Amino acid sequence: MEPQCAIKKDATELIGNTPMVYLNNIVEGCMARIAAKLESMQPCFSIKDRTAFSMIKDAEDKGLITPGKIHYETTGPEIWRDSGGKVDALVAGVGTGGTITGAGRFLKERNPNVKLYGIEPVESAVLSGGPPGDHLIQGIGNGLIPSVLDFNLLDEVIQISSEEAIETAKLLALKEGLLMGISSGAAAAAAIKLGKRPENAGKLIVVVFPSYGERYLSSPLFESIRHEAEQMTFD
Template identity: 25%
Template structure:
């Protein structure tokens, strides 16, 4: 019989998978090191177990003890597997930007989860760095992992991930690309690969709001570079000891939006359901593709599984709220979607201005088309009425026909947004849309803004 003695023995030997559609314009062969086949569905399984075993050898943790760690979720999962197999308790401290799925998964495997605010300084007592240290000091028989400065982290990748990649590519790898968070993966893998071939390029993927890229290029730790960001698992507002900047040849930064979009594209176009940092990694590679040749073999490491981001990057509403969803409302019908079921508010030309004021108040609108004999003959808007009322309040009893402006332009439901936008200006606040059922609706300036902002 062939079997493993426990789940920890299944860690490693993850596959290399060729990227096809997303890299069709890249000259090099691009291979993804897909770490989701680890039992905890993440590359962090490797270093989590290594750090626990190292702590056991050093006497830092005793039987029945408690492991405490600040984590973005994936290291916590790896530590949870080790804790289960070895009989330890686990407390994971997460920043509140981490996905709910990560928190739920950690609780499912028995970890206690403590959530801290993201937008605070590392030294702030509320930060997940500070809370982790405090809990370790307060908890008897506990060990604070500190994956950022615990060098067993990068040693795990020097001993495991690097040799795997070298063997799988038969030593033909020319570039290694990976998102940088704690720095363990890029530094451990990079050290091993450069020992085999010093010409191999090691490229780190950073995010806006992180200090890595500027520090690497200038040696300056610039606090002005630090601000909250959405991308998970990469970038830092500190300089972890695990980041060996001498190993890294280049950094490129990827926006939150691009990371999210390319995470979704990996799933839909490559069938690789992976997490947010993978989207950042593949987009970072594409940003640097001009430096690649047909003879190059690039390995991009994908950290974790997409199931941990179902409520975020893979949720259309979440993406839309942040302006990340790549969708364009192209026609008049698209632009009126939010109010298509509402009847068009209109006035008859013989009605009084006071009636227009009442309708604007009741329907909370600023312009109303005017009709006569079933045709649109004019427009009355709040700007016109306001200017007239200031000079002469008694005009409220005058007919609308005496103050109305030219009628609004009418477009077909299929009219595109470019055509509609050109019709709306200072004097024309909206356009009318003729629907297939013979009825009309209206597109205002706000509808255009909502579609393109």
Template identity: 25%
Template sequence: MNPNKRVYDNILQTIGNTPLVKLNKIVADLPCTVYAKVETFNPGNSIKDRMALKMLEVAEKEGKIKPGGTIIEGTSGNTGMGLALAAIIKGYRCIFTTTDKQSKEKVDILKAVGAEVIVCPTNVEPEDPRSYYSVSKRLAKEIPNSWYVNQYDNLANRQAHYEQTGPEIWDQTEGKVTHLVVAAGTGGTIVGTGKYLKEQNPNVQVWAIDTYGSLLKKWFDTGELDMSEVHPYISEGFGEDFLPENYIKDAIDHFEKVTDKDGAVMARRISKEEGIFVGYSAGSVIAGLKQMKDKLKPEDVVVVIFHDHGSRYVGKIYNDEWMLDRGFLEVKTVRDLVGGLGTRRLVTIDQDSKVSDAMELMKKYDIEQIPVMSSGDITGTVTQTGLFRRLMEDIEVKDALVADVQEKELPVVEMDTAVERLSHYINKDNGAVLTKDESGQFHILTKYDILTAFSKG
């Protein structure tokens, strides 16, 4: 791509020459200068556009795919997006296999650009016939004029970054880069970019970010492929349960592991503090860099790769309910608790309804207390405990009006109330509180909601 060109013949010509942006608030505790290579500026919103196009061009040159053929690949979404864009321009069909841990947004985006997507189970061995590796290989054998991309072992993957990403970083930093930090998956980005930078200056340090559940760090440190290291993890787009052929040890100086939680939380911080809407791996890269801050000096110039866009993760790391459910959000206030409830509707009942109606609502929604309404205002509460006591005294009370049996109103607390203060309101006689958000909508918080939030923290 020519960065000075104003008009392009097709979208593929816009791949590359992404900006290098100085980070400020998020790295204020680090002694060095940190720049982010923001790969979301690629047309498919990720760094994978580079290698997707390169691998396809090499395959065409080598005669591995003919006009009208089918591209088949196992992909978490970003490589698929790059391949799908190339396929649109070049006239190919795409079939992608992916895992059920990937975000729904990634799958939907692939379908939006014309790809066929097959979702496979995550928690199986790579050799298992159900794995997304195995399914893609099988389809490539069964479908005529098809090409199995195999980004993990396809050396055009790292070639793309050796020819593009590395030279761009060297040029943009005027040769001053001292460290490259990359979330490592297929190995293409870190090896290709790292190899080029080290050829320009052998002192450049290349640090790989891995996740717990991946075997890459253990392999790098010991040379051993230890399957006991492998277990399910939530982080997306990096980490592996096998060793791709794109890896060259000499191109990398260190591997650092980052937890699922730290990566997710940091991605949200980057978006809020730097105004760069990033994906999971970007959060993990910054979290890993901070873990290694003692290795850095004031004169260092660090370049981190921001692989993909936050839009891929709006249903996951940018969803409070998803984060709270996994214990990734620190619950401090009532607002945090409400955010973790998602779109749960507050169930109420009119005071002129029958007690039997209240009993049906409790059964239907599996709830223990219901606010009582009159002319749009909350006037009291009916509770499971209170109704049980009255029914034991008089079974006919089920035909009475709610107004005749309602108890006092639930306490109403401010959204910014500290969670610890809820103990003043919730006790053995009162199992919930109400809070009102800025739009005037009421939300109920029960003992169960609070216990659940803290059990996952």
């Protein structure tokens, strides 16, 4: 077996195999355990590293792009492996639909009882039959049902408001030490809602955190902190 610290042949080998950690301090009232898949620990700090690598590899190999393939081949198997096959539910935001479709399909093939929960903004709840609208959760809620998304795989679509997503992202940083983006806040908020349902007592919910928070420094996520900094005076 190759040692974990082995020298990699190039940076592409750093993509994937991201860790999962339990949320401990913002899950009061939850009867389920919630584990976060930290896609922010990709080389470029985003879940999009997987898709970008897959697109390039497919283009080099055969000139074709296979939507959802990389999450089926990597994200899904990693969640299954790292949870010891004990994952009961997967929570992920729906942007292109590749994450929930690819990883979700893999997990349901291993265990048909695994529940899949897609996340969309309250303000643009198109997956739930509502009209498109403006919102602050970058990366999800694009105002259409993406062609990549296998809607039939989903057990439920959960709506999260922009305000709740932002506030939960702040809590992740303050209480869990995880600096994540707004869509991660939305996913965490949805996972916490699910974790409080009595039927999920004792179950393991895995939530995908797509990206790191530093790229949101100019967004509403850090607006209050920017305002506070602007008001500071120095003697």
